[in-house]
Amino acid sequence: MRTKIKFSSIVGFLILIILVVPLLIVIITSFGEESAISFPIKGFTFDWYANVFQQPDFVEGLKMSSIVAVLASFLALLVGTPIVYVLTRFDIHHKDWFQTIFLSPALIPEIVIGFALYQALVISLQLPLFISLIVGHFLLCLPYVVRLITAGMMEFDESIEEAAWMVGYDKVSTFFKVVIPNIKQSVVAAFILSFITSFNNIPISLFLNGPDLNMLPTSILNYLENNYDPTVSAVSVILMIITASIMILAEKYLGLNKLT
Amino acid sequence: MKRSTVLLLSPGLLLIIVLLILPILQMFLPTFVGDQFFLEKYLNFFHSSGNIQVILRTLMIAVITTLITLSLGLPTAYWMSRLGERWKKVVSIIVLFPILTNAVVRNFAWITILGKNGVINNLLMQLHLIEKPMTLLYTNFSIVIGSVYLFLPIMITSLVSSFSQLNFEVEEAASVIGARPSIVFFKVILPQLSVGMLTGSILVFVGSLTAYTTPQLLGGNKNMVLATLLQQQSITLGDWTSASVVAVILTVIAVLVMTIMNYGTKLMDRRNAK
DSSP: OHHHHHHHHHHHHHHHHHHHHHHHHHHHHTTOSSSSOOSSOOSOOSHHHHHHTTOHHHHHHHHHHHHHHHHHHHHHHHHHHHHHHHHHHSOOTTHHHHHHHHHGGGTSOHHHHHHHHIIIIIIISOOOHHHHHHHHHHHHHHHHHHHHHHHHHHHSOHHHHHHHHHTTOOHHHHIIIIIHHHTHHHHHHHHHHHHHHHHHOOHHHHHHOBTTBOOHHHHHHHHHHHOOSHHHHHHHHHHHHHHHHHHHHHHHHTOGGGGO | OOHHHHHHHHHHHHHHIIIIIHHHHHHHGGGTSSSSSTTHHHHHHHHOHHHHHHHHHHHHHHHHHHHHHHHHHHHHHHHHHTSOHHHHHHHHHHHHHHHHSOHHHHHHHHHHHHSTTSHHHHHHHHTTSOSSOOOOSSSHHHHHHHHHHHHHHHHHHHHHHHHTTOOHHHHHHHHHTTOOHHHIIIIIIHHHHHHHHHHHHHHHHHHHHHOOHHHHHHHTTTSOOHHHHHHIIIIITOOHHHHHHHHHHHHHHHHHHHHHHHHHHHHHHHHHHO
């Protein structure tokens, strides 16, 4: 047994290093003075961070990505929570069938969703890009909401709800005053995970952005096609800081295991 | 069905039908009409050896990525599940961080490592092991490296959750009655992990099969996969029908793989429950 534990410790430790080192290299290259990315770096500067904020695509992209992520996550919760409540609490036929429908956006490849929405909403229905983006990201977030809220409802004791009915609450006020507060953690976790998923998405945004409407990840992708300078490293570090902040917040209020 | 049930379910159902199912149908249908034979566009697609190569490359990358992440993930997850509470938490954070970090960032990291003036070429040239920089980037190899880096944390996470349900007493019992470590691993541990391994494999296989960002950034123009071909046909060339054909093929492969593997997971779950 000893040898196997030793073997797995060595592999495990190496894997951790392999996971961390590429991100460390990105962090280090963001401070290099040379205009081509090099490692090890020569000199030390914060100029590339200043340059990030001089790129209108990045600044506008950050704003737009945040707005879309918040709206899409909120919509997904608004639509998803009642669905999950019905599916977990009511006795209905073909429950699996409904579950599959509401999880179906996760079955279709994201890039296909983006492409289909572009044809249907932007070309055929002439909807504005912004609306189409919200739709795409809402579809992206819905399966996460359904999965996490379902887990939350499973843990929540049904008899508490029945007690509320017995003391005279009707079903609607029970839902808002008893059910929602009891599954609050799952709701917050679903929001955080939806936000991150939407914020990081590329394949759906790819088809649904235009000259006046930039999302941050696709802007970085476009920038990388024509440039290869430490500005990309700097904006990557900013994205890592955002990820880290969200993780710290999630850990503080939920515990990180809620997110996986 | 009661009226309240209908009332609560219908907005969601309507949204899914109008915003997902109808657009998908609108994309699928034109690929089957307008010719003498309804599959003509697909026959034409498969007639080109370049397209066949794209499909094979996409499948190969997904298979290799799944196998590598599985074989690296197993010992890592095993090690993690045996750590003390505090270290386990630290390691989980290190594994979770890349999952939540943008794919562009993670792929960009490998451009700086594998590029012509990248970390590896620079290092090897300074050590005089090579004279000219090697071509590591924009190859199938770099797509696999990038995909493994992208999906390994996801594989580890799904394995860890099944390792934590593992019954270590059975393992000890097996070694007490004299089973060799390799026998214990293959006959006692692995069967208990099969569900976690399948769940992780579904996520990684389908994820790398449909991934766009990694092949786009690390594969270059020569090493197309289905997702980048779809983007090229539609956005770059404006050939919507050809792009739709690619989209249908990609969707069918992904849904087929997921259905088969999910069915396998269910079978195994049932067998384990007995």
